[in-house]
Amino acid sequence: MEKIKKHLNWFIGIGVVFLLALSLSLFNYFKSEENMPITSQLPEMNEPQVKIPETPIKERKKETKEVQVDIMVDVQGSVKNPGVYKMRxxxxxxxxxxxxxxxxxxxxxxxxxxxxxxxDEMxxxxxxxxxxxxxxxGEENNRSQTSDxxxxxxxxxxLLQTLNGVGPAKAQNIIAYREEHGPFTSLEQLMEVRGIGEKTIEQWKDKINFQ
Structure with a gap:
């Protein structure tokens, strides 16, 4: 009977050791699974990158650089320093x-x-x-003059004296009024100039403009 008890205890001891070893192995296995990086389990996804072409520095400078051209003008007469000057x-x-x-x-x-x-060369x-x-x-005034x-x-x-009924005195009155009150805007306003009446502006209506 004692021999049977010894053998039974021996088997129980072996079984306990085996269970402990098995439990330890399973614990280490599951622990290693938990610590495994998630990224290693998934395939990498590479998103396409859209590159915006950059304008070369030299071309950007060309686009922002203003074109400036020099011209030469001769200024003479009643000015303080007559001479040739560089202008734009x-x-x-x-x-x-x-x-x-x-x-x-x-x-x-x-x-x-x-x-x-x-x-240039003016x-x-x-x-x-x-x-x-x-x-x-200017060009606009020259067109007006050639078309009478x-x-x-x-x-x-x-030039004012080429108008019908205008002499030196009346021409000076027109210029004086213009300098004092500003540009004329209508035929009726011309009647405010001394010496100009309805009959006069009736003759001028196809001979003058205001621009």
Whole structure:
């Protein structure tokens, strides 16, 4: 009986050791599964990348660089510093006169169209007071003159006298009114000038414009 008990205890001991070993092996196996990185189980997904082409630096500089062209203008007459000056395309006569130091005391301001755009090799001449002169006109005024239509807001004394019934005195009255009140805008406004009436403007309606 004692032998049987010994053998039974021996078998039980072996069984306990086996169960412990089995439990330890299973524990280590599941623990290693839990610690395994998830990313290693999934295939990598590479998203396509869209590349935006960049404009080369040299081309960007070309796009932002403004084109500037120099022109030469000869400013003469009643200005403080007559001479040839370098100007920019798009500048006007007033800018050229400023480059020449401005008008002197003898300058006849009405002898130049200060709003006119300048061009390369152009001569800007400022007449002196009492000197005969002819105002340089822009392209629009030249078209008006060739079509026998006068711009009443820019015409000088000599050109105004080509209108029917206008002499030196009446031409000066038109210019004086223009300088004091600004450009004319209608035929009726011309009647405010001394010496001009309804009959006069009736004769002028096809001979003048206001632009």
């Amino acid at each position: 395309v798009g500048d006007r006569i007033v800018h050229a006169i400023q480059k020449a130091g401005g008008f002197n005391e003898q300058a006849e301001l009405r002898s130049v169209n200060q709003a006119m755009k300048i061009s 001569i800007v001449y400022v007449a002196s007071k009492g000197e005969e002169y002819e105002v340089q006109r 239509v006068i711009n009443i807001n820019s015409a000088d004394e000599a």
